[in-house]
Amino acid sequence: MSELLVSGGQVLRPDHSVERTDVLLDQDSGEIIDIGDLSGDDELDAAGGLVIPGLVNAHTHVAMTLLRGYADDKQLDAWLQEDIWPAEAELTAEDVRAGAELGLVEMIKSGTTALNDMYFFMSEVADAVEAAGMRARLGYGAITIGNDDEAAREEMRDSLAFAREYDGAADGRIRTAFMPHSLTTVGEEYYREFVPEAREAGVPIHLHANETTDEVDPIVDEHGQRPLAYAADLGLLESEDYLAHGVHLDDGEIDLLAERGAGVVHCPASNMKLASGMAPIQDLLDAGVAVGLGTDGAASNNDLDMFDEMRDAAMLGKLAAGDASAVDAYSVVEMATRGSAEILGFDSGRIEPGANADLAVIDLDAPHLTPAHDLVSHLAYAARGSDVRHTVCDGQVLMRDREVTVFDEQAVRERASERAQSLVGRAD
Ligand SMILES: CSC[C@H]1O[C@@H](n2cnc3c(O)ncnc32)[C@H](O)[C@@H]1O
Numbered sequence: 365m366s367e368l369l370v371s372g373g374q375v376l377r378p379d380h381s382v383e384r385t386d387v388l389l390d391q392d393s394g395e396i397i398d399i400g401d402l403s404g405d406d407e408l409d410a411a412g413g414l415v416i417p418g419l420v421n422a423h424t425h426v427a428m429t430l431l432r433g434y435a436d437d438k439q440l441d442a443w444l445q446e447d448i449w450p451a452e453a454e455l456t457a458e459d460v461r462a463g464a465e466l467g468l469v470e471m472i473k474s475g476t477t478a479l480n481d482m483y484f485f486m487s488e489v490a491d492a493v494e495a496a497g498m499r500a501r502l503g504y505g506a507i508t509i510g511n512d513d514e515a516a517r518e519e520m521r522d523s524l525a526f527a528r529e530y531d532g533a534a535d536g537r538i539r540t541a542f543m544p545h546s547l548t549t550v551g552e553e554y555y556r557e558f559v560p561e562a563r564e565a566g567v568p569i570h571l572h573a574n575e576t577t578d579e580v581d582p583i584v585d586e587h588g589q590r591p592l593a594y595a596a597d598l599g600l601l602e603s604e605d606y607l608a609h610g611v612h613l614d615d616g617e618i619d620l621l622a623e624r625g626a627g628v629v630h631c632p633a634s635n636m637k638l639a640s641g642m643a644p645i646q647d648l649l650d651a652g653v654a655v656g657l658g659t660d661g662a663a664s665n666n667d668l669d670m671f672d673e674m675r676d677a678a679m680l681g682k683l684a685a686g687d688a689s690a691v692d693a694y695s696v697v698e699m700a701t702r703g704s705a706e707i708l709g710f711d712s713g714r715i716e717p718g719a720n721a722d723l724a725v726i727d728l729d730a731p732h733l734t735p736a737h738d739l740v741s742h743l744a745y746a747a748r749g750s751d752v753r754h755t756v757c758d759g760q761v762l763m764r765d766r767e768v769t770v771f772d773e774q775a776v777r778e779r780a781s782e783r784a785q786s787l788v789g790r791a792d
């Protein structure tokens with residue numbers, strides 16, 4: 365058995381207490397073996413650092429790094445229709461591979477070990493995730509509006525086929541989901557036909573929902589129901605399902621989510637940048653709804669740094685509730701770790717024997733992390749992705765002393781820059 369000892373650091377435990385101890389990882393099984401005063405074959409120096417569970421980005425479109433800064437300062441509908449979708453229509457498989465690798469490097473460098481991704485050319489994303497050594501739940505994003513019936517059904521079939529083929533890939537680090545894009549971009553008849561097939565395939569369903577009032581109002585007008593009542597009627601919102609955003613939810617919809625056990629992935633930076641609104645996160649937590657955290661794509665954020673996202677979630681949550689005690693540091697650290705991991709069905713997000721050996725070591729030796737009254741507070745409010753010293757997933761070191769070990773970072777950046785340039789040239 366090959367072992368890795370993460371030694372000499374302080375460790376964030378599942379109850380968010382902090383203990384000075386070592387963590388021993390089994391690199392063959394990819395699990396945490398033990399926590400204590402230990403020894404191992406190989407060592408990763410965590411002295412002066414805080415060992416935390418690897419962060420879990422539960423909603424992104426990782427290859428959208430190619431469109432970072434391409435279209436800013438617009439509301440969701442105009443942004444998608446005038447800029448993003450025309451550019452995405454020009455995407456090739458090679459573009460998605462280059463954009464995905466860039467996004468994964470950015471994630472590794474900011475302590476993220478697992479992600480959920482919805483996009484196009486998903487076999488490229490899967491190959492990139494496998495090469496990165498990360499953990500992911502992946503799905504092809506199906507859109508039926510604007511397509512004739514045959515093309516629409518093809519979209520849904522493609523999403524199911526990807527989910528069936530790739531579930532369990534990369535030695536089980538890749539899991540999949542059926543991913544219709546949203547309640548307004550996929551027609552009712554296609555949900556009625558394909559949701560039962562997804563259930564039969566045994567994969568969860570992930571979609572965007574209740575992101576803007578422009579999306580909620582037409583559903584209420586057309587179906588006479590709130591969007592999540594409509595979704596439940598279509599067979600969505602089972603306990604393994606999870607939606608992104610959930611900004612405009614009424615009390616009945618919050619209760620419905622709690623009753624059914626479906627999860628919500630909060631994307632605060634994207635919701636602020638696109639002026640979509642303020643999600644009722646404290647109300648969701650109070651109702652017992654499972655809440656995770658995601659960056660959304662880099663074109664609406666504009667980075668993939670989960671430390672930024674924790675801070676944004678706490679700040680926006682307080683503003684939304686009109687209460688400074690709402691969405692506190694503990695809650696956002698929980699959302700970015702165990703909350704997101706549970707929604708994605710990964711036994712990660714906690715440093716405990718038996719859990720996945722997914723972790724990051726944060727360097728505490730920095731002016732903005734001094735003094736160290738409360739390290740959970742620092743994670744939520746003061747730490748940055750650039751404070752991450754090492755990143756480990758499945759027991760393998762993905763970054764050591766800020767050197768990414770799984771990709772040639774410079775080559776990835778150059779390839780992505782070239783691809784991005786050519787993509788926007790074709791689109792403009
Ligand atoms: C069909 S693949 C995913 C699809 O979603 C688009 N997208 C990116 N960000 C958002 C968002 O905040 N709401 C809705 N859709 C979004 C992305 O550009 C792809 O087209």
Ligand SMILES: [Zn+2]
Nearest residue numbers: 572608660661
């Ligand atoms: Zn999204």
